[in-house]
Amino acid sequence: MNWSWDLSVKEKIIKNINILPEDFLPTGIVLVQDLQVFIGSLESTSTVKDITNVQPAESGVGGEGQTATIAFELDPIPDPSLFVAGSSTGELEVLSAEYDEGNELFVGVVSLEGVQLDASASLNALKELPEVISAATSVANNTSIESAVMVELDEGQFVFDVTGKKIRPVQNPNADLSANADVAYAQNLGLNAILGNLSASQITATSTVKDIVNASVDSTATAVGNNLSIEVNAASAGDQIVMADAVQFAFADLTATSKVSNVTVSNYTNLGKIGALVNSAATAVGNNKSITVNAPVTTVVIP
Numbered sequence: 001m002n003w004s005w006d007l008s009v010k011e012k013i014i015k016n017i018n019i020l021p022e023d024f025l026p027t028g029i030v031l032v033q034d035l036q037v038f039i040g041s042l043e044s045t046s047t048v049k050d051i052t053n054v055q056p057a058e059s060g061v062g063g064e065g066q067t068a069t070i071a072f073e074l075d076p077i078p079d080p081s082l083f084v085a086g087s088s089t090g091e092l093e094v095l096s097a098e099y100d101e102g103n104e105l106f107v108g109v110v111s112l113e114g115v116q117l118d119a120s121a122s123l124n125a126l127k128e129l130p131e132v133i134s135a136a137t138s139v140a141n142n143t144s145i146e147s148a149v150m151v152e153l154d155e156g157q158f159v160f161d162v163t164g165k166k167i168r169p170v171q172n173p174n175a176d177l178s179a180n181a182d183v184a185y186a187q188n189l190g191l192n193a194i195l196g197n198l199s200a201s202q203i204t205a206t207s208t209v210k211d212i213v214n215a216s217v218d219s220t221a222t223a224v225g226n227n228l229s230i231e232v233n234a235a236s237a238g239d240q241i242v243m244a245d246a247v248q249f250a251f252a253d254l255t256a257t258s259k260v261s262n263v264t265v266s267n268y269t270n271l272g273k274i275g276a277l278v279n280s281a282a283t284a285v286g287n288n289k290s291i292t293v294n295a296p297v298t299t300v301v302i303p
Contacts, residue, residue, distance in 0.1 A: 026150035026238045026239050028149030029149060033155075036155075047209075051213070053213060107124075132215045134208070143227070150242075157249070158185060158189060170195055203223045205222055209259070212262065216276075219280045222256055223283070226248040226286070231292045254284040
């Protein structure tokens with residue numbers, strides 16, 4: 001392969017912006033002209049199965065240096081400073097402790113040295129329950145801009161596939177490349193999709209979790225054709241500006257699937273305080289735009 005490419009750019013930008021009722025004077029500018037074309041299909045798969053968290057199975061006497069984390073409720077709640085390292089709960093020596101205000105629990109680390117252990121004792125889910133995370137994400141085109149100054153964007157995002165047969169593309173008579181090239185591209189692609197000259201892109205995301213013992217599960221699957229995200233955290237009042245010409249075209253079949261099955265948890269306390277034991281979410285989006293403009297933070301000092 002021989003590749004030869006030359007680029008010569010000479011650009012001069014002069015802008016006089018007057019947006020009533022007040023003048024905006026940007027301190028800077030982010031100027032982007034972007035074209036994204038995805039041709040084909042996209043698939044992502046995450047599979048998690050046969051995960052077993054084996055709890056302690058042996059009884060006996062705790063050895064030197066062996067510790068455990070415990071959480072318990074006291075009613076009424078005393079001064080947390082009374083539960084401190086070096087104190088004793090009778091048989092157990094407290095090595096460290098703190099009060100969890102959100103869950104209204106005392107959480108402490110105790111020494112098990114010389115203590116008779118019972119394997120049947122339940123475990124604290126807030127501290128001891130592990131989490132299985134499975135995520136599958138398929139995104140054809142993505143643009144993400146974060147800025148503290150004014151943003152100007154000319155964006156075109158296109159998703160499609162081509163047929164296996166020989167095709168003769170058709171020019172849309174309403175498409176005017178001189179007026180807005182991205183809109184013209186979308187018009188031409190739309191017409192050819194209708195005439196069968198294009199195939200739908202297959203964008204799939206699948207997350208599967210099954211046969212999990214003693215663990216919480218978070219499973220997500222996300223399939224997106226075109227995504228555009230702009231966030232301006234304005235450095236000054238004059239930077240609260242986004243100017244965008246954004247065209248998104250997606251000729252695609254999008255599928256997002258999240259499957260969770262056979263999750264078993266036993267011998268844990270505080271399960272009701274960990275939130276959802278199983279979280280399963282599937283999201284399929286053809287075209288998405290998100291634009292956020294945040295005003296500058298003004299600090300007022302009162303003498």
